[in-house]
Amino acid sequence: MVVHHGAGSRLILAYPAWRLQGGDVVSDAVDAAGRNGVAVARTHDGERTEWIFDKSAAGLLGERTVLVEDNAWGKAGTVVSSVAVIDSGIVDEAGQAPVAAGQR
Structure with a gap:
């Protein structure tokens, strides 16, 4: 079984949860691959964790x-x-590779 979510589902779920825990928004964050995005962030013990x-x-x-x-x-x-995060997917069992979008 492969489950597909709309593009915004992770952000929609993460943002309210982060805000409830004293979170903030970083309007121009950069990931390890150099891609710019918007982050939900939480500061704790002198460190800010950004999604x-x-x-x-x-x-x-x-x-x-x-x-x-x-x-x-x-x-x-x-x-x-x-x-x-370069790629992600959902599979039935550990060790299986997700099916590519064009191969379904």
Whole structure:
């Protein structure tokens, strides 16, 4: 079974949850692949965790963690982790590869 969601579903679900937990919006965030997007972000213990979404399709691009205050990891503004989601899919069992969109 392959489940398809609309392009904005992740953002629609993530934004209210993030706002309830004291979250914020970063209007120009960049993922590990260099793609720009809009992020829902939450700051905790001197670090801001950002979930970055494509501005037009609202698909999840990646996430990153940025220091908002100087600490042992570095100075404020330092990106300490960054991830890019290149592909994703849903399968019936672990170890299976998702079916490509054109092969369904």
